[in-house]
Amino acid sequence: MAQKDWFSLIKSAEKIALVGSSTRKIHYKFNDGREMVEEYNLDTGVLNKRAWKKNNICKNDKWDVEVGEPFYLNKQENIESIGIKESNDSPFVVHRVTKTKLEWRIRNTPFPIDNYKVSVDSTEKCITIRTVNKKFFKKLPLLELQRLNLTPNQSSLHYSHFMNTLIITYDKPPELLSFEKKLAMELKNVKVIDDTDMNCKPS
C-alpha cells in the first residue's frame, strides 16, 4: 500500500458518497484499480467500516474488511467452494475505531489474561500478540499510524480480557485526531448520489 501520502491518495481517488438513514457511505476508486468503501456514522462521524477490493486476476469479487464486522457468509455453502477455512471456534479479529481509540476485539480466545503478551513493535508499526501456551499469535498492523508515518509507543496500548474476548485498545495520537478532522472536512465535499431514485421508473 502506498503509505507515502495517504491524504493525497484519497484526494486523487474517484469518490462517490451515498447517504442512508444513519450512515454515510463513501466509495473510492483509486488509480491502480483498487476500490475502497467507508461507512461513517452520521451522528458521531466515526468510521464504522472500511473494506477493500483488490484488482487481482485470480480473485473473485470479495471485499477485505479492514475496519468493522466482517461480512458473514453462509458457512455451510461456502466450505465447499472455498475449500479451506479456519474452523468456527478459532480466534478472529474485529477491528473497530472509536472517537479516541483504535480497538481490536479478538473473539474465541478462551485462555486467561496472563496467557497473552501484547506488545508494540515500533519498527514494523504493528501490535504483536503472543501466547505463553503457543496457541495463538497475531500481528495487528497499525494501518492508521502507518499511513501517517507515525511511530507507535507502548504506553498508549491497553488490553483486557472479557467473555472469551481479548480487547486491545490503542489511544489515537493527536496527529491522527487532527488528520481525521482534516479528512472529514475533505469528505464533506464528495458528491452525494441519491439512492432513492435509482433511475428505475416503474411504468
Place this chain on the structure above:
Amino acid sequence: MATVSGVAKPQEIHEITRIERIGAHSHIRGLGLDESFEPRHVSQGMVGQLQARRGAGVVLGMIKEGKIAGRSVLLAGPPGTGKTAIAMGLAQALGPDTPFTSMSGSEIYSLEMSKTEALTQAIRKSIGVRIKEESEIIEGEVVEIQVERPATGVGTKVGKLTLKSTDMETIYDLGNKMIEALMKEKVQAGDVITIDKVTGKITRIGRSFTRARDYDAAGPQTRFVQCPEGELQKRKEVVHTVTLHEIDVINSRTHGFLALFSGDTGEIKSEVREQINFKVSEWREEGKAEFIPGVLFIDEVHMLDIECFSFMNRALEDEMAPIVIVATNRGVTRIRGTNYQSPHGMPLDLLDRMVIIKTEPYNKEDLKEILRIRSEEEDCDLEANALEVLTRIAEESSLRYAIQLITTASLVSRKRKATVVGIEDIKKVYSLFVDEKRSMQYLRELQDEYMFHEAEIDNEINESEKMITE
C-alpha cells in the same frame, strides 16, 4: 515389524509413497541433442530418428524463444517409430515450467462439452501466465488431519486440518475437494506444507525436523525443514504460474477454483474468456504478468473431424495460440466427418500451415539399442544372443511386440530361477504370445470356426451400402 525389516535386504527398501510405474515412454528424458541442436545417436533414451529429432530440436528452440505464436508441427510416420517419444522428449526438454498439454485426438469427444470447447480448453491449458501478486498463503506444520466419512458411505466428508507454527496452532475446516487434494499430495502429520488460498494449490515443503526421528529409514527425497515461525496465514508476494485455462475456471463464477481438482469445469462462457484475455494483456503491459507459450500435443490427430480442423485453422491465428504438435500414423485416408481423402487424414489447408517432421522405420542397430534401453528400464538382464533374437523379432513383426516380450520373458526366466533372460525364455514367450501377423494368419486359416464370422461380413456389406446411400 522390526524383525521383518531386519530380514529384508537393504536394496528392497523403497519409499512407499513414491513407487513409479514404468510406462511405455518412461525411459525418455529429453530429445538427446547437444548444445547446437545436433542429435546424438543414443542419448537421453532416444535412439536414431536423427532427422526428426533435429527437426524437433529446431522446434524446441522456437518454443523456448517464445515469440512466435500458433505454429504447428506434424509428426508423421508409421506406427512404432517414436512419434510420441519425440513429443515426450520435447516436453522433458522444455522443463517443468513450460506448459505441455498432451491429449489424444479422441479425448475431445465428450457428452459434457462440445468438441470446440474441449479444444479451446486444451489450447488454453497450453498457455501459461506468470503472475506476480500478493496472495494469502497458509504455511505450517501439519499436526493432524482428521477425515470423517459418514457411516453410510455416501454423503460429504468432513475434514479438519490442524496446522501449527512455532508460535501458534489453528484448526481448519476442509471442503471435500480440499480433502481429496490433500490425500492426493499424501500429506501426513509432520509435513510442512503451504496452501495457496487463492488457487488452492498445496505444496509440500518437506518434513519438520522435530519428526526426523519418526522413521529410521527415510527416502532419499525427504527434505527436512524448520517449522515455520509467526502467523500461519501470511500475505506474500508470490509468483504463480497458472495456465489461461486455470484463470478461466477460477473466474467462471459458478464453479470456483475447486473445479480444477475434479475437472468438471463444463463449458466456459466466451465472455469470461474475452474478459480474461483483456485483463491478462493489460497486466502484461503493466509488467505484472508474463506469457509462457507452451505446447499442445495431440496424438492420433486423424481422430479429429473436419469441424475440429477448421476450428484449429482459426484458433491458430490467434496471437495467444500455443505451438501445436500433432502426430498421426495414417497415410492418405478419409478425413473424419467427410468423404474426402487427404494425406494424414487432415485437410490440405491445415496441412499447409504445418511443418511436417517425418519419422522413419528404425534400422536393425537402432532396434537393438532401443530394446537394450527398454530392458534396462524394465529391470531385466538380457543375454547378448537373446537381445539378438529379440531384435530379429522386432524387425519381422513390430518393435512394440518385441518390447512386450521383455518383461514377460524375464518373468519366465525367473520361474526357472535364472538371473538373466536367455534365448529359451524368448522362445517360450514367442510361442505363448502371438504377434499381430501370426494372429492374422491364424485367423485366416481358422476363420470358419469362429463365431459371428458370417454375420460380420454381412454387417460390413450393410455398412458400406449405408455409406454409399448417405
